[in-house]
Amino acid sequence: MGGVGMSAGMRFELLGPLRALRGAEEVPLGPPKQRAVLAVLLLQEGRPLSYEGLVDAVWGDEPPVHVRNLVQKYVSGVRRAFASAGTTDATGTTGGPALTWTGSGYRLSDAVADDLRERRQLVDAALAARESGQLRHAGELVDRAEALWRGEFAEGLNAPYLAAERLRWREKRLTVLEARIAGEIELGRSFEYVHELIRLVAAHPLRERTVELLMNALYRTGRSSDALLAFEEARRRIADAMGADPGPALRSLHERMLRQDPELLTTRTSAPVPAA
CATH class of the missing domain: 1.10.10.10 (Winged helix-like DNA-binding domain superfamily/Winged helix DNA-binding domain)
Known part of the structure; x- marks a missing residue:
């Protein structure tokens, strides 16, 4: 940018x-x-x-x-x-x-955090590309946004306001990463992201969206048993930590896998051309 x-x-x-x-x-x-x-x-x-x-x-x-x-x-x-x-x-x-x-x-x-502004522009452009069906271009834009990171947000600075911002930006970064991986899975590149998703689930064991992506990636690479096992492990973690069941999105995906919903294997090998 x-x-x-x-x-x-x-x-x-x-x-x-x-x-x-x-x-x-x-x-x-x-x-x-x-x-x-x-x-x-x-x-x-x-x-x-x-x-x-x-x-x-x-x-x-x-x-x-x-x-x-x-x-x-x-x-x-x-x-x-x-x-x-x-x-x-x-x-x-x-x-x-x-x-x-x-x-x-x-x-x-006359001063702005230039990398924050550039990241916002890239992520906004990626969202627009994804909405118009340009999944590959959206992924490229997200990769450029990710490349702006050099470490933790305001790394090494001890201040309450910055600590809160650090947590907020960590969440934003993870949400964007999940969206990028979801796009890659839609394009049929599940195998390439299984290990990254296993690492993310280990780092964020109660984050259901990451578990959902891992289940999808495993299922699409022919590892349906592993996908169901990932759900059971997440269910136990959530029950132990919060005494609750997984949320509706994760439960729905589990049910679709149990009945072998053919739509779960649908990929998009090319992005539709957006209307002019």
């Missing part, structure tokens, strides 16, 4: 350790808490964040005694980092992001 939506003069990335790039050069951003302050402000997407909101986001309910001094220190540090990476155009104006106090809060302007 190149520079689409890129911050003015500087690129910011959060799909992994926070980093700022001026061209090919990485900009030093200071100690972890200072980087956490910057990451929190980046996620406001230009909206002011009050002093109290910033303290709560970075330190939570029990901030240190001298937190006001720390906020001032880290805000000044972020500004120095921007200044050290600044460029000057022909008019003598320094370009790049700015961190200002608006009277109601701290506002980070």
Whole structure:
């Protein structure tokens, strides 16, 4: 996606350790808490964040005694980092992001998390491609979105707000991955994804959508007994953990496999051409 939506003069990335790039050069951003302050402000997407909101986001309910001094220190540090990476155009104006106090809060302007924006664009394009029947193209777009990840979201930064965002983005990433695998299964590529799905089920044993995909992949590769066993194992895990039965989607798939529904083996070897 190149520079689409890129911050003015500087690129910011959060799909992994926070980093700022001026061209090919990485900009030093200071100690972890200072980087956490910057990451929190980046996620406001230009909206002011009050002093109290910033303290709560970075330190939570029990901030240190001298937190006001720390906020001032880290805000000044972020500004120095921007200044050290600044460029000057022909008019003598320094370009790049700015961190200002608006009277109601701290506002980070001319700065976005570029990789988050690019990922959203790619995923939206993949959804549109899938809805128009272009499954292979949708998978390619999702692969490009996945390639933007360099590690955990805001990896290594300890702040309550970022911890919550990390969980949210982990869920979003897994949901997109499941959609990509579902498309590949529809295209008849079940065999290639069985082992990846076994690994995902082991990592997320109570996630029913992943179990459903594994059952489909096994069934379509002639391993119907293994598919039914995967259901039984998931049913036991869910019962042990929550005292409940699997949800309706997983139960319905199990019932269709028991009666050998021929539709379960249907694949799409080519995508329909969307209407103009």
